[in-house]
Amino acid sequence: MKIVSNSTPLIALSRINELDLLHIIFSRIIVPSAVYNEVVLDGAGRPGVKEVSNASWIIKMEVQNNLAVSMLQIDLDRGEAEAIVLAKEIGADYLLLDEKKAWRVARNSEIKHMGTVGILGLAAKKGLIANLDDTFEKLEKNGFRFTEEVRKKVKEELNTHS
Incomplete structure (x- = not known):
């Protein structure tokens, strides 16, 4: 099963010490570089940094269609845009995200999605x-x-x- 995640579910589940639920349920999670960077590199001292960087089952992947990412960034942040584009590119079974605007874009792109x-x-x-x-x-x-x-x-x- 291919599961792509945005940063919010990773951070929220880390905050309540339940990040491993993603590993138990889905085996592995794929995150675009912008999401990984947002959680691990830009999140110094915040929940999710150690948990995500130490999780060997969280796989970082590069988005190919940067033009699509740029177009989505009109309404979404970079992590959300990359997560949606990556989910589409790899034919993800689910996209994990919580923000309303991103949900609408995922739904309009016919990507199955689930929140925290x-x-x-x-x-x-x-x-x-x-x-x-x-x-x-x-x-x-x-x-x-x-x-x-x-x-x-x-x-x-x-x-x-x-």
Whole structure:
């Protein structure tokens, strides 16, 4: 399975010591250079730096179509733009990202995508998280914002597919 990630899920899961969920669920994660640089090189002293740089299962890959990246940067940051272009280039099964504008672009590009909250829902479904509400609370306490609607949607998905 090919999974490309933007920086937000990597940082958010690192903040709550759950980055390894990505390895357990997806085996490996592919990140474009801009995402790797944003998390590891530009993030000095912040959550995710050590976790991502030490994770041998996170693979850094170069984007080929820099023109497409430049076009997307009109509305998105470089990491989001590279993640979307790379997902398209390698035929990713999923793109992990959280920002609304990037979600819209991914959806319009017909790229399946999932956010941090959805990843946690999937982890709970697989029995990797004992209490999803506690994990959501931990995420919120560490500065990650999401609506009650998103929380309910993920929990409903979990209940209907159990």
